[in-house]
Amino acid sequence: MLMQADFPLIEISIADQALRLSTLDACHLFSVSTAAAGVGERDGSGQTPRGWHRVRAQIGDGAPKGTVFVGRRPTGEVYNHRLAQQHPQRDWILTRILWLQGLEVGFNRGDGVDSMRRFIYIHGTPDSEPMGQPRSHGCIRMRNADVMRLAELVYPGTLVWIQPHSFSAIPCLNID
Numbered sequence: 001m002l003m004q005a006d007f008p009l010i011e012i013s014i015a016d017q018a019l020r021l022s023t024l025d026a027c028h029l030f031s032v033s034t035a036a037a038g039v040g041e042r043d044g045s046g047q048t049p050r051g052w053h054r055v056r057a058q059i060g061d062g063a064p065k066g067t068v069f070v071g072r073r074p075t076g077e078v079y080n081h082r083l084a085q086q087h088p089q090r091d092w093i094l095t096r097i098l099w100l101q102g103l104e105v106g107f108n109r110g111d112g113v114d115s116m117r118r119f120i121y122i123h124g125t126p127d128s129e130p131m132g133q134p135r136s137h138g139c140i141r142m143r144n145a146d147v148m149r150l151a152e153l154v155y156p157g158t159l160v161w162i163q164p165h166s167f168s169a170i171p172c173l174n175i176d
């Protein structure tokens with residue numbers, strides 16, 4: 001049986017390119033974009049790691065929508081089309097960052113596989129970027145409004161389950 005301490009819970013389905021947030025009174029479903037290179041835990045792989053994680057740090061609370069982050073610090077820029085043209089190769093990390101820490105030693109935590117040392121985040125991306133398609137460099141990208149909403153509902157320590165399977169077998173239900 002789930003206890004109050006188990007909520008909120010973030011689940012990410014690689015197959016569905018979706019993030020599901022379950023709280024005690026609601027279930028939220030968001031479209032995401034995970035790694036173009038698929039799933040995997042190895043350093044330098046560019047893949048989205050699987051398994052149990054937790055939100056280690058939440059960065060950007062109160063920052064305007066579209067705030068640009070480099071090295072987890074706001075640059076003072078707010079994303080726009082002109083800025084994108086000036087920096088066409090930049091991997092845009094916008095609005096909020098939920099920095100993930102792996103919880104499974106030897107799988108997604110520790111030497112050669114550490115999600116936190118790989119700087120794996122849930123973060124905002126330009127709204128022009130497609131969701132529902134794997135296109136990131138390993139992180140979980142979200143629409144800016146969606147990542148702002150997610151950040152309002154979670155906190156450091158929130159559990160995150162990243163799995164390759166579809167949510168279709170377990171529907172998003174409100175929890176009584």
